[in-house]
Amino acid sequence: MSRQRFSNRNQNTTNFQAQEHALGPVSNTIMLIILACLLGLLYLTQVTKTNAFSYKIDALQKQQTQLKSEHDDLEVASARLQALERVKNSEVAKNLVSVAPSGTVQN
Amino acid sequence: MQPYQDSVLHQLRRIRIWYAVLLLVSALFVIRLFYLQVIRHDYYQKAALSDQLKQYQIPAERGTIVAHSGNATAPLVLNETLYTLFADPQYVKDPWQTARKIQDVIGGNPQDYEKAMRKDTRYAVLAKKLTKEQRAKVDTLQLKGIGTREAVYRTYPQGQLAAQLLGFVNDEGLGKYGLEQALDKDLKGAPGMLKAITDAQGVPLASNRDNVQIAPTPGKKLVLTIDLGMQQQLEDILKQGLESAKSQSGSAFILDPNSGAIKAMANFPTYNPAEFYKVSDPSLFTNGIVSAPMEVGSTMKPLTAAAALDQGVVKKDTTYYDPSKFKIGDATVTNIEEDGGPGTRSVSDILQLSLNTGATWLLMQMGGGEINQKGRVAWHNYLTDHYQFGKKTGIEQGYEAEGYLPGPTDGFGLNIQYANMSFGQGMAITTLQLGAALAGVVNGGTYYRPHLVDAYIDGSGKEVGNRPLAVKTGVVKSDVGNTIKDMMEYVVSKNYLTYGMQRPRPEYSIGGKTGTAQVPKPGGGYYEDRFNGTFMGFVGGDKAQYVIVVRVNEPKIGGYAGSKAAAPIFGKLANMLIDNFSVTPKGQ
Numbered sequence: 001m002s003r004q005r006f007s008n009r010n011q012n013t014t015n016f017q018a019q020e021h022a023l024g025p026v027s028n029t030i031m032l033i034i035l036a037c038l039l040g041l042l043y044l045t046q047v048t049k050t051n052a053f054s055y056k057i058d059a060l061q062k063q064q065t066q067l068k069s070e071h072d073d074l075e076v077a078s079a080r081l082q083a084l085e086r087v088k089n090s091e092v093a094k095n096l097v098s099v100a101p102s103g104t105v106q107n
Numbered sequence: 108m109q110p111y112q113d114s115v116l117h118q119l120r121r122i123r124i125w126y127a128v129l130l131l132v133s134a135l136f137v138i139r140l141f142y143l144q145v146i147r148h149d150y151y152q153k154a155a156l157s158d159q160l161k162q163y164q165i166p167a168e169r170g171t172i173v174a175h176s177g178n179a180t181a182p183l184v185l186n187e188t189l190y191t192l193f194a195d196p197q198y199v200k201d202p203w204q205t206a207r208k209i210q211d212v213i214g215g216n217p218q219d220y221e222k223a224m225r226k227d228t229r230y231a232v233l234a235k236k237l238t239k240e241q242r243a244k245v246d247t248l249q250l251k252g253i254g255t256r257e258a259v260y261r262t263y264p265q266g267q268l269a270a271q272l273l274g275f276v277n278d279e280g281l282g283k284y285g286l287e288q289a290l291d292k293d294l295k296g297a298p299g300m301l302k303a304i305t306d307a308q309g310v311p312l313a314s315n316r317d318n319v320q321i322a323p324t325p326g327k328k329l330v331l332t333i334d335l336g337m338q339q340q341l342e343d344i345l346k347q348g349l350e351s352a353k354s355q356s357g358s359a360f361i362l363d364p365n366s367g368a369i370k371a372m373a374n375f376p377t378y379n380p381a382e383f384y385k386v387s388d389p390s391l392f393t394n395g396i397v398s399a400p401m402e403v404g405s406t407m408k409p410l411t412a413a414a415a416l417d418q419g420v421v422k423k424d425t426t427y428y429d430p431s432k433f434k435i436g437d438a439t440v441t442n443i444e445e446d447g448g449p450g451t452r453s454v455s456d457i458l459q460l461s462l463n464t465g466a467t468w469l470l471m472q473m474g475g476g477e478i479n480q481k482g483r484v485a486w487h488n489y490l491t492d493h494y495q496f497g498k499k500t501g502i503e504q505g506y507e508a509e510g511y512l513p514g515p516t517d518g519f520g521l522n523i524q525y526a527n528m529s530f531g532q533g534m535a536i537t538t539l540q541l542g543a544a545l546a547g548v549v550n551g552g553t554y555y556r557p558h559l560v561d562a563y564i565d566g567s568g569k570e571v572g573n574r575p576l577a578v579k580t581g582v583v584k585s586d587v588g589n590t591i592k593d594m595m596e597y598v599v600s601k602n603y604l605t606y607g608m609q610r611p612r613p614e615y616s617i618g619g620k621t622g623t624a625q626v627p628k629p630g631g632g633y634y635e636d637r638f639n640g641t642f643m644g645f646v647g648g649d650k651a652q653y654v655i656v657v658r659v660n661e662p663k664i665g666g667y668a669g670s671k672a673a674a675p676i677f678g679k680l681a682n683m684l685i686d687n688f689s690v691t692p693k694g695q
Binding site: 055058069080 | 187
């Protein structure tokens with residue numbers, strides 16, 4: 001027997017409706033606050049992480065500067081050691097014997 | 108029930124009161140925050156940024172200067188970081204004890220340190236140019252109120268070598284004299300900038316998207332045309348030569364006539380550019396070769412002969428009768444006694460005997476047989492347009508002088524003035540102008556701009572060569588250049604004994620010409636007993652490979668300054684080049 005048949009007899013029918021579980025305004029607010037906090041936390045984590053890199057960058061830059069400075073110091077020291085005046089006054093140079101030019105060899 | 112209701116009502120009232128209080132307090136906070144964050148936003152933003160936002164200028168590294176040394180290069184000027192020791196006298200409790208401790212570490216006078224530390228200032232410099240080691244020692248003392256600051260200085264590994272052509276950098280960081288002045292823009296580069304939010308220690312925080320970082324552009328590195336070994340030998344030979352000639356000052360340079368590249372250039376006396384602040388006579392800073400015009404005397408004669416030959420008014424085998432004196436207006440042009448009096452002379456004789464009358468005769472030929480406006484204009488044209496006199500050469504040096512040439516058409520006594528100019532008097536040019544003009548004649552007729560920079564290297568290592576710049580072609584015809592070369596070779600071959608030179612080696616061509624000019628008085632006229640000597644010449648094989656010009660100021664030995672003082676230096680330089688710098692012999 002179909003439901004249609006009962007209705008024809010003017011019998012009451014039952015209206016079945018699925019029950020909706022909507023969140024209330026308080027829950028929504030709390031969730032939004034929690035979300036905002038999470039986002040804030042995420043932002044702070046990222047900013048802190050990025051800023052932590054600043055120290056690494058700074059340390060690397062200082063190291064680079066120091067290495068450059070050491071390189072420059074060594075370059076100056078090397079140039080001084082090879083200076084003509086120093087070479088001229090060295091023991092090796094003092095022991096050299098001068099010779100008169102002997103002309104040019106021609107092929 | 109009544110008491111219970113009363114109690115509930117009482118509690119409700121209390122809650123409402125607290126609620127109202129809370130609202131009020133919250134409202135106060137909101138209002139205060141609104142005031143601080145919205146109304147005073149700009150003010151507090153500024154205040155916060157002033158603490159957190161740091162703006163630094165990043166100094167650019169000044170370009171270094173290197174020279175050729177065989178097939179490699181060697182530094183002439185480098186940068187060195189040294190330290191300035193300073194005191195903040197407000198924090199120094201016992202200046203004398205502090206001064207003693209500093210003296211133990213860096214030396215110096217403790218009284219001076221103490222005096223500086225007693226000054227009414229917050230910053231007193233105690234010492235400059237401390238080394239890294241000295242700075243570390245001072246730091247270990249942990250003296251209150253004493254600190255060090257980094258400063259970059261120019262350093263000169265070769266000491267005084269080439270001082271005047273290098274110049275120096277003063278305390279304000281400006282290039283002064285020489286290359287440092289002329290190429291200051293290229294050498295200093297451009298500073299960078301860092302604008303960033305920083306933490307309390309001043310470390311830039313990477314998270315700020317508005318940070319600005321512009322890297323500095325380092326100054327260009329200069330590779331000079333100078334050869335270090337040649338420069339050292341030139342300086343040694345010049346110094347010895349000046350001592351032998353009992354002269355207080357002089358200069359010499361070696362030029363490649365086929366490119367205009369200066370291979371060596373020196374003046375004496377010189378100075379130590381690292382201690383430029385100790386020099387009391389500023390004339391020591393100048394490179395006289397480019398900045399001190401002078402009357403060059405008879406070294407002008409080969410150029411006069413070249414002009415006459417090039418115009419075709421005389422031929423290389425032309426002879427003429429030389430009367431030994433020419434009367435021009437009220438003045439008389441004469442020769443020196445040793446020239447043998449009147450007689451028939453050739454163009455070669457004019458150079459070999461250094462005849463003033465011969466040079467005057469050449470000028471006459473330019474005017475059709477007499478000194479007139481036509482001849483003066485023709486000679487002036489050669490001087491300015493062909494030999495580039497009266498103009499700066501454009502060499503990379505500070506304070507280059509252009510010299511002085513009288514015009515050919517305006518003024519009184521122009522005929523005698525131009526007669527004087529034909530043998531190098533009555534006009535003033537620098538020895539560099541003279542050498543560059545000779546180079547233009549003996550290389551076959553191209554005037555190259557004399558230059559000291561072979562290449563520029565930028566911060567990325569890109570090298571840009573400084574190509575030889577031909578300012579003028581057709582200075583003289585190439586056969587005229589060869590004729591002048593032959594004539595100058597003849598001069599040396601006939602006079603080398605007088606010049607105190609060793610016999611020219613036959614496989615090489617060595618040519619030259621002396622010049623002895625009276626020193627002009629400041630108010631006009633000349634000193635009778637003061638002379639400057641010059642010698643200009645070349646050395647090479649079939650081609651002239653080097654042009655050399657030597658100047659000796661007021662030598663105190665007997666004989667003519669050009670032949671007795673300047674020529675021996677030229678001779679030594681020519682032999683030095685043959686022995687050490689691969690001069691190609693004739694026929695190769």
